[in-house]
Amino acid sequence: MPDAAIEFRDVTFKTPQNRVLLDKINLTISSGSTVAILGRSGSGKTTLLRTVNRMVEPTSGEVLVEGKPITASDPVMLRRGIGYVVQETGLFPHFKIERNIGTVLELAGKPKSEIEDRSRQLMQMVGLDAGKFAGRYPHQLSGGQRQRVGLARALAADPPVLLMDEPFGALDPLTRAEMQDVLRELMAGLKKTILLVTHDLDEAMYLASRILLIEDGRVAADLESGEFLNSKIPQVSAYTKAVHRGDESAAGQPR
Numbered sequence: 001m002p003d004a005a006i007e008f009r010d011v012t013f014k015t016p017q018n019r020v021l022l023d024k025i026n027l028t029i030s031s032g033s034t035v036a037i038l039g040r041s042g043s044g045k046t047t048l049l050r051t052v053n054r055m056v057e058p059t060s061g062e063v064l065v066e067g068k069p070i071t072a073s074d075p076v077m078l079r080r081g082i083g084y085v086v087q088e089t090g091l092f093p094h095f096k097i098e099r100n101i102g103t104v105l106e107l108a109g110k111p112k113s114e115i116e117d118r119s120r121q122l123m124q125m126v127g128l129d130a131g132k133f134a135g136r137y138p139h140q141l142s143g144g145q146r147q148r149v150g151l152a153r154a155l156a157a158d159p160p161v162l163l164m165d166e167p168f169g170a171l172d173p174l175t176r177a178e179m180q181d182v183l184r185e186l187m188a189g190l191k192k193t194i195l196l197v198t199h200d201l202d203e204a205m206y207l208a209s210r211i212l213l214i215e216d217g218r219v220a221a222d223l224e225s226g227e228f229l230n231s232k233i234p235q236v237s238a239y240t241k242a243v244h245r246g247d248e249s250a251a252g253q254p255r
């Protein structure tokens with residue numbers, strides 16, 4: 001396995017109107033690491049993530065996955081080999097959970113029995129009782145359960161890289177914490193490389209060893225998670241201050 005799971009080399013993306021959404025991004029993401037991407041709305045986080053599975057094609061520069069330029073792969077095949085988890089899981093409403101999880105394997109032509117076994121194994125991995133949920137449809141699940149299915153589906157083909165775009169953003173704090181634990185446990189066992197876009201600094205610190213702060217399509221900070229809170233980089237201080245505003249106002253209020 002190459003040391004770098006993902007490399008961004010001078011990755012720039014401009015819109016047809018010439019608006020620069022990504023401005024010469026250079027990053028190396030080590031294999032097996034989890035890297036969180038923070039930044040204000042519209043800073044380019046999702047766009048950056050999507051350059052990895054070719055949902056966004058850079059205007060210039062290149063992205064390499066496991067040492068290989070991704071332009072060498074057919075986009076559809078590339079996407080089957082990279083897990084992708086988003087806030088709205090994008091499950092197929094008319095497929096049962098088991099089939100939703102096994103979609104990639106079905107597309108790869110795997111035998112039915114293998115798909116069934118793997119789907120059930122994945123359900124256990126993400127904490128869903130297969131006996132109870134395999135035969136249900138997505139609308140018969142809670143939001144948290146659907147996110148578990150989304151995660152299971154992303155892991156189905158055992159991809160080395162997982163792209164996660166605010167995966168737990170729509171969940172209540174308790175369910176979110178549960179999902180973070182599920183993911184952390186999976187990370188320890190599976191050694192995936194994970195790029196995680198989040199608006200939740202606590203989540204970034206809990207799950208990632210490295211945090212990137214993106215601003216206006218540039219990397220404003222690239223820090224070990226432990227360094228983030230005390231960083232003197234102005235953009236980072238501004239971010240952490242905004243996150244911790246609630247602490248200050250609560251402290252000043254009479255109870």
Ligand SMILES: Nc1ncnc2c1ncn2[C@@H]1O[C@H](COP(=O)(O)OP(=O)(O)OP(=O)(O)O)[C@@H](O)[C@H]1O
Nearest residue numbers: 015016021039040041042043044045046047048197
């Ligand atoms: N293909 C495109 N053409 C034109 N504008 C785009 C395109 N893709 C994204 N944008 C715009 O570029 C900006 C960056 O989008 P992006 O989704 O990367 O931001 P983000 O940091 O992920 O934001 P959020 O946190 O709100 O999800 C936004 O203003 C978005 O509307």
